[in-house]
Amino acid sequence: MDVNLVPLLPAVQVLVTALVVTLRDLFIKDGESRGVLAFYSLVGLGLAAAEVFFLLGGRQEGAFNDSYMLDRFALFFALIFILAAALTILSAIDYVRQTGMREGEFYALILFATVGMIVMAAANDLMVFFLGLETMSIAVYVLTGMWRSNGRSSEAAMKYFLMGAFATGFLLYGIALIYGATGSTNLAQISAYLLDQPSEWPVYLIGGGFLLLIGFAFKVGAVPFHFWVPDVYEGAPTPVTGFMSVAVKAAAFAAWARILLYKLSPLDNDWVFPLWIIAIATMTLGNLLAITQHSIKRMLAYSSIAHAGYLLIPIVVGVEWGGLPLLFYLLAYSFMTLGAFAVLTSMTEGDESKDGYSDFAGLGFKRPFLALAMALFMLSLAGFPPLAGFTGKFYVFRSAVLSGHLNLAIIGVLNSLLSVIFYLRVIVAMYMEEGGAAGKSFRQAPFVYIAVAIALLGTIYLGILPADALDWSRRAFGSLE
Amino acid sequence: MSVSTAVFNLIALLLVVSAAMVAFSRNIIYSAFSLLGTFMGVAGIYIFLGADFVAAVQLLIYVGGILVLILFAVMLTHRITDVTITNRAAGRIPALIVVVGLVYMLIQTVRTTPWAAAKQVTFASTTATIGDAFLYDYLLPFELASLVLLAAMIGAVVLSRKEIKE
Numbered sequence: 203m204d205v206n207l208v209p210l211l212p213a214v215q216v217l218v219t220a221l222v223v224t225l226r227d228l229f230i231k232d233g234e235s236r237g238v239l240a241f242y243s244l245v246g247l248g249l250a251a252a253e254v255f256f257l258l259g260g261r262q263e264g265a266f267n268d269s270y271m272l273d274r275f276a277l278f279f280a281l282i283f284i285l286a287a288a289l290t291i292l293s294a295i296d297y298v299r300q301t302g303m304r305e306g307e308f309y310a311l312i313l314f315a316t317v318g319m320i321v322m323a324a325a326n327d328l329m330v331f332f333l334g335l336e337t338m339s340i341a342v343y344v345l346t347g348m349w350r351s352n353g354r355s356s357e358a359a360m361k362y363f364l365m366g367a368f369a370t371g372f373l374l375y376g377i378a379l380i381y382g383a384t385g386s387t388n389l390a391q392i393s394a395y396l397l398d399q400p401s402e403w404p405v406y407l408i409g410g411g412f413l414l415l416i417g418f419a420f421k422v423g424a425v426p427f428h429f430w431v432p433d434v435y436e437g438a439p440t441p442v443t444g445f446m447s448v449a450v451k452a453a454a455f456a457a458w459a460r461i462l463l464y465k466l467s468p469l470d471n472d473w474v475f476p477l478w479i480i481a482i483a484t485m486t487l488g489n490l491l492a493i494t495q496h497s498i499k500r501m502l503a504y505s506s507i508a509h510a511g512y513l514l515i516p517i518v519v520g521v522e523w524g525g526l527p528l529l530f531y532l533l534a535y536s537f538m539t540l541g542a543f544a545v546l547t548s549m550t551e552g553d554e555s556k557d558g559y560s561d562f563a564g565l566g567f568k569r570p571f572l573a574l575a576m577a578l579f580m581l582s583l584a585g586f587p588p589l590a591g592f593t594g595k596f597y598v599f600r601s602a603v604l605s606g607h608l609n610l611a612i613i614g615v616l617n618s619l620l621s622v623i624f625y626l627r628v629i630v631a632m633y634m635e636e637g638g639a640a641g642k643s644f645r646q647a648p649f650v651y652i653a654v655a656i657a658l659l660g661t662i663y664l665g666i667l668p669a670d671a672l673d674w675s676r677r678a679f680g681s682l683e
Numbered sequence: 684m685s686v687s688t689a690v691f692n693l694i695a696l697l698l699v700v701s702a703a704m705v706a707f708s709r710n711i712i713y714s715a716f717s718l719l720g721t722f723m724g725v726a727g728i729y730i731f732l733g734a735d736f737v738a739a740v741q742l743l744i745y746v747g748g749i750l751v752l753i754l755f756a757v758m759l760t761h762r763i764t765d766v767t768i769t770n771r772a773a774g775r776i777p778a779l780i781v782v783v784g785l786v787y788m789l790i791q792t793v794r795t796t797p798w799a800a801a802k803q804v805t806f807a808s809t810t811a812t813i814g815d816a817f818l819y820d821y822l823l824p825f826e827l828a829s830l831v832l833l834a835a836m837i838g839a840v841v842l843s844r845k846e847i848k849e
Contacts, residue, residue: 205822217830224837265823266822266823267820269823269824270823304841307837307840307841310837311834311837311838311841314830314833314834314837317830318830318834321827327823327824329821329824330823330824330827333824333827333828333830333831334827336831337827337830337831337834340831340834340835340838341834341838343838344837344838344841344842347842348841348842350842359842404791404792404795404796405788405791405792405795406788406789406791406792409788
């Protein structure tokens, strides 16, 4: 058997970086600076990104009996994960020192989670997908609870772990039932079976599909399965929250798009209607509950639920129209959300996170750059032109209209209007109120500023010149064929 | 009734009775001990299916590892037997709906699947085949599993290590 290892390159690069960081950590004495570990992680992620671009130019192929397909779709998501990991590490450098978390393990676990995500997005076999998912989930459970001196962090980790274990159970049972019905875990063979024998499927095949659906809904935090989101997002260390709400969600949507939306699309009729309800409930409930929050971190948690609802619209819409808006919106969402969490990270004082609306009061005069960036991220999340969030929402709603789901588009637009209330409240606090926390200066936390600047550039660029990214999203989704 | 059918029925009886005891026993220690019968019964069914390796692993991991772990956890947890909360969850009606749905699905499956009579089960060793599968067709999942374990191990160390106070 000849083994083609080339498609594994980006994942292995990140994995090797994680191992190097873990081992190098052991040779640094207590009390010495561990800044070099963050540097190694960023260099490793940079190399992985370079390899992704290198592979984009070449021929994309499967490996290991086609259980691993590093096509354009997987490469697109690999870049999102690498970007999210890099921005998270950048914004965490000062935060980790301040809160007394273990630096080496923190970076290493972020990298482990990234490996798992890359594997998830590239998995063309349910077993490979599941192992990638577990690598990611376990690393993120631990990251959530890493702030040991903070009780909320441990509580969040426990909740996340229990709910995640439940979701894993659903997914695994679903995979087992689908394997029982089709005789294979390979997605190509499953999809061939579905096309070969239309409508003569056993009941438990559809049951298995629904169990998968529930597992995914757990992971993205869609509405009947969202109860863990606010507590976990609030308790986790702020950079980890940003990482969770972007990278973990993107990974779950990547697998959702490849497995349910694409390969199992013959089963579509059975779940379009439940998904339609879930999408609407997720958007509406997320936005309504976000209005009532006093903490910006918690507000962003509910906002992240609402955005999961917007992202479900392209999934309801289906393969024909949904692919491009799903991928583009995830890209846009990554930049603006990571940026908002980076600003939130910079507000930490000592080991106290200052994330209430009142803590942001007057930030516009104290830290003009941070406040301006935060204002733009909020406007982008609310969907104001000419920012990334507007372009993303435009294409999402357009796909709903074009495919005849006019009601979804209308409810989505109404929800966007609703969301303006709480996003604007942040801006009002920053520019029209006084008092509040100080935030960090560039000298105190230069890396956070770099992270914010990168996220800001991405948010503005995708809003003004989306053509390249749109074309890229289209070709990425097209590569699933 | 041939000997093998009789043995099979015996194993099935053991399995069902001990599973019922796990679910209905009010004392959590009895529940934990009843699991022994369930795990052994499942191993017996694996042997009937000619899956010798899986049966051995079932005994090693479930009976030898997980059951002992559960018993330790139960016995080392203070006053767990005094707690009046039983393992009945709060929402009975939702649970009922799920159970009815699941039972319907399983019965439908049993009814509609065109069962073929098993060919004579050949009791050949399957271990070598499984080893080959791990190193050929399923090489990637096999290696990824070690990655999951590594991440879990590092995570466990991080979370359980005593914080050193300066």
